[in-house]
Amino acid sequence: MNIDKPDKTQIAGLRALWREAFGDTDEFLDVFFATAFSPERCACVTIGDDVAAALYWFNCECNDKRVAYIYAVATAKAYRGQKLCHKLMEYTHKTLKESGYSGAVLVPVSPSLFGFYGGMGYETCSYVSESECVAGSDEVKIRKIEKDEYAKLRRMHLPDGGVIQENENLDFLETQAEFYAGDGFVVASRVENGKFYGVEFLGDSGKIPSVLKALGHNTGQFRTVGNDRPFAMYRPINEDNPPTYFGLAFD
Numbered sequence: 001m002n003i004d005k006p007d008k009t010q011i012a013g014l015r016a017l018w019r020e021a022f023g024d025t026d027e028f029l030d031v032f033f034a035t036a037f038s039p040e041r042c043a044c045v046t047i048g049d050d051v052a053a054a055l056y057w058f059n060c061e062c063n064d065k066r067v068a069y070i071y072a073v074a075t076a077k078a079y080r081g082q083k084l085c086h087k088l089m090e091y092t093h094k095t096l097k098e099s100g101y102s103g104a105v106l107v108p109v110s111p112s113l114f115g116f117y118g119g120m121g122y123e124t125c126s127y128v129s130e131s132e133c134v135a136g137s138d139e140v141k142i143r144k145i146e147k148d149e150y151a152k153l154r155r156m157h158l159p160d161g162g163v164i165q166e167n168e169n170l171d172f173l174e175t176q177a178e179f180y181a182g183d184g185f186v187v188a189s190r191v192e193n194g195k196f197y198g199v200e201f202l203g204d205s206g207k208i209p210s211v212l213k214a215l216g217h218n219t220g221q222f223r224t225v226g227n228d229r230p231f232a233m234y235r236p237i238n239e240d241n242p243p244t245y246f247g248l249a250f251d
Contacts, residue, residue: 001045001046001047001052002045002046002047003043003044003045003046003087003088003091004043004044004046005039005040005042005043005044006039006042006043006044006051006054007039008039010044010046010051011033013044013046013049013050013051014042014044014051014054015029015033016051017051017052017053017054017074017076018054018072018074020074020076020077021072021074021075021076022072022074031172031175032172035168035171035172035174035175036056036058036168036169036171036172037056038168041056041057041058041059041068041168042054042055042056042057043055043088043091043092043095044088045075045079045084045087045088047079050076050078050079051076052075052076052078052079052084053073053074053075053076053079053084053085053088054072054073054074054088055070055071055072055073055074055088055089055092056070056071056072057069057070057071057092057096057104058071058165058168058169058172059167059168059169060105060163060164060165060169061163061164061166062102062161062162062163062164062241062243063102063161063241063243065101065102065103065239065241066100066101066102067101067102067103067104067105067163067243068096068101068103068104068105068237069104069105069106069163069165069169069246070092070104070105070106071106071250073085073088073089073106086120089120092104093235093237096237097237097238100238101237101238102236102237102238102239102241103234103235103236103237103238103239103240103241103242104122104234104235104237105125105126105163105232105233105234105235105243105246106122106232106233107231107232107233107246107249107251108233109251114230114233117233117235118233120235121235121236122233122234122235123233123234123235123242124230124231124232124233125232125233125234125242125243125244125246126230126231126232126234126243126244126245126246126247127226127227127228127229127230127231128223128224128225128226128228128229128231128247129223129224129225129226129227129228129229130221130222130223130224130228130229131221131222131224132219132220132221133208133209133212133219133220133221133222134209134212134218134219135209135212135213135217135218135219135220136209136210136212136213137213138210138213139210139213139214140182140183140207140210140211140213140214141182141183141214142180142181142182142211142214142215143180143181143182144178144179144180145179145180145181146179147170147171147173147174147179149179149181150170150179150181150186150188151166151170153181153186154186154202156186157185157186157202157203158202158245159225159244159245160244161243161244161245162243162244162245162246162247163243163245163246163247165248169248172250173188173248173250176190176250177189177190177199178190180211180215182207182211184203184204184207185201185202185203185204185205185207185211186201186202186203187200187201187202187211187222188200188248189215189220191217195219195220195221196212196215196217196219196220196221197220197221197222198211198220198221198222198223198224199223199248200223200224200247200248201222201223201224202224202225202247205222205224205225208220208222208224223247225245225247231246231247231249232246232249234246
């Protein structure tokens with residue numbers, strides 16, 4: 001068994017593991033590896049010629065310090081039950097420490113995983129609210145914006161202690177979502193199977209019904225700053241200064 005950053009010969013194995021674990025298409029993986037992947041922000045376990053487990057991270061910022069957003073943690077079915085994930089995470093935490101990261105944040109995909117990652121030193125740091133909304137009778141002025149402007153406006157609307165997600169974060173998000181802004185709000189959104197998703201809405205949430213009306217949707221689901229459910233977890237690496245909000249999860 002070996003744990004290290006991958007080389008070019010292991011890309012096919014990384015893709016195969018991802019497809020098995022998450023069911024995404026080759027088209028999706030083409031986009032991820034073109035926009036967000038770097039071998040310097042990936043760690044994998046190899047057993048023989050097999051990629052047995054892997055994870056990736058995005059560079060973020062919080063409280064003027066670098067934070068890693070750990071993403072797509074997976075273990076191949078044939079190698080589960082061998083604590084490979086624990087070993088992979090230990091390696092990753094050591095790598096992040098040596099690289100000067102303040103801490104790591106991740107978003108468990110199911111309630112049971114909060115306990116799993118809690119056993120690795122993670123604690124819930126961010127809560128969100130998610131709700132189904134109906135379009136109002138009035139439209140709000142809204143404009144589509146490019147990712148650079150979205151990054152600037154998002155910083156303005158982030159709560160104190162919020163995680164700044166830019167660079168490869170937005171390069172990847174741009175392939176899945178569109179960015180809009182109006183007076184007092186900014187939103188990243190996508191339409192999937194005809195349904196509108198506000199994957200993150202920052203600002204005056206009272207304008208959400210008018211946003212739906214302006215964009216021509218009768219209903220939609222929005223994720224906003226709130227306290228309804230635990231969302232992200234944080235583990236200190238070099239500094240115990242957890243964020244208060246993390247909202248852009250690539251789920």
